[in-house]
Amino acid sequence: MRSKIVLALLLSLTVLFNVGCWDVQEINRRVSTNALFFDVDNTGKIKMGTVFSVPGTLLPPVIGTQQQFQKRNYVITAEDNSITDAWSKLQAKSERDIYFGQLRAIVLTENAARGDINNLLDFIGRIPYIPPNTTLLVTKADPKELLDMKNEPNNIPGNYVDLFFQTHSKKTLAIPIDLWRVLAQLDNKTSDPHIPMIKASEGSYDISGTALFSNNHYVGELDLEETKTLAMIQGSSTGYLTVPLKKGDYVAFKDVKSKNDITLERDNNGKVTFGIKTKVSGAIVETNPRKMEITEEDKNVIMSHAEAEINKRISNLFVKLQSLNSDAVGLGEKFRVKYPGEWQKNNWHKIYPNCQINLETRFSIDRTGLFR
Template sequence: MKRRSVLLSCLLLLLLGLLVSGCWNRREMNDLAIAVGMGIDKADNGQYEVFVQVVDPSGVSARKPSGDRAPVTLYSAKGSTVFQAIRRMTTITPRKVYFSHLRIFVFGEEMAREGISKPLDFLSRDQELRTDFYLVVAKGTTARDILNFYTPLDKIPANKMYKSLEVSDKTWAPTVGVRLDDLITNMTSYGKDAVLTGILIQGDREAGKKKKNVELIETQALLKYSGIAIFKGDKLMGWMNEVESKGYSNLTDNLQNTYVQIPCKSGGKAGVEVIHSKTKVKAKVTNNRPEINVFIRTEANVADVECEMDTSQQSTLHQLEQAAEQVMISHSTKSLQRAQAVGADIFGFGEAVHRAYPGYWNQHKERWSELFKELPVNIQVDLKIVRTGTIGNSFLHDVKE
């Protein structure tokens, strides 16, 4: 009996210990400033200017929203390192900045052209930071301007940027969502260079900084993803336009869903929606000269027909398939030419050579950038239309004049 009482007492003490103990690094939410967006611009004297977009709980609360306060606050500080700037930020923030909920990271274009590797050391080293946020480049502007912006529909601008890129990456080929681990891997690999999606301000830049921007049905300014930034090492070398960015997705097996527009022989346009695509890259070395063969297999639906075309006829569909294949080859070729002009292998063709010919690669990897500029690349596209929609022949040519 006595032994049983002692055992019960020990179990009770153990349970009480579990109840009163806590995590050593536990933090109360009321003591933290939740950062959802972050950016870096180049400052004077070789310094960085770091910006942190912090959520204001009273500004986004569903129960008691504060109509006079912005949903987020933008803090900034300068430092010779990112870590120093963030610590210096404590002189103006009422709470410690907490980075575990970061959604978007923005490099100013000038900063990106100078080099982004040093700031990335902090992002990869800090234990609070997860790596599931997206990184982008402010196209033609600064990180400050992108983060200091009122966005419609979503009160928190960083969330808007994250969601827009996530949706666009899946449905519109000219954008690509890049996370921290992928960026660092591509920057440090000999066989592949990095890319980031660009974001710009469309409309009145100053209007976007004011709350009135979200009080109108037609907003005066919007944040828009536009083009893909080409990096060589850690430096921004140039931009791909929409067509070239589509070609990049074709060549890198990053094409999930997109729209391919085709000119009709009789005038007007038609288009197909790509619903599935798979890209295979094979390297070949002949007489010590590397060559790349790219095979793209694609399934698509007829999206729209704005010309005289009977899609119920198999011969018509075959012509449409061939035309779409040529458009995709053209997009891919233009993307390749843009990257070769700056010697940045953003497609990972060097990795394909490394896998197939490790001996050749070890001898030539140090000068791959120069070899890539003249690299022959053969592109083949096999596109099959699987659905034509609910109608065959378009009604457009039957419309009364």
């Protein structure tokens, strides 16, 4: 009898824990947003927009219907003096409670990014069910037009962005950064965020380049080639590189991999010097003019030119980053680890622009790409 009572109590207790995936709100009372954008006008008023999927269009198409060709997303917007007030206006425009649990992308306009993004992202950072791996992007375009268009693949914007960055070979064209990492950088102050840029192109999206930040504010951008160089400094496992040779000739590489060793010293006068050793390798994918045979002498010439080209690109990149006072590489973390006392006493953004950068580059050819 006692065992039956104990069993009954145990079974009753399991009800408290086996709640399944249900929340305090019924699922059919929610509408999930896939992407979110923030904009700020000249008066400081905040505009907020959310992207939703059109009900039924994400289901497998029925044979003989035009379902797969229908526009799959729509956007609603609202604006006010605070994000919370704009958010409440958005709620008034939706028949269901807007849910952030399936958010895939957050887009900031250039105007919004020029303000303090730490304040802007405070609203997002306080919502516990927002996925921490949500991708951030910056755009110069009208965000509503950008996210409301029917892109050529006819994929809803958040899923498009998510799929783009799941493709490993694209991560040097626009370096992805998750929401949690940006929030950590803003809190730790040992590096500055660098966020990929997005724009419309030929009826779809062009995700390339990098928005640079300094002290939580957008200060400039890197183009596609500069972004590839930044990825190389950070240690990439895939990438592309074209190396100019003499008389207009060139050789191009794919599967470009890099490893870096960063050291630093501080002299008695407080001068900080970083030594950056970069080892790069790649597979030849194109030569112009075409070479039927690549000799050891050819390889040595190519590697010498590649080292000079990479060294020049990295040097130019650091000149730009330091002129913008943007520590996208994260040298501040290296300084904090080695000189914690100095880190506490000094403002890193006053030290960083005056740091000396010494570069050393080595390049090797993995494959020539010739099979005959």
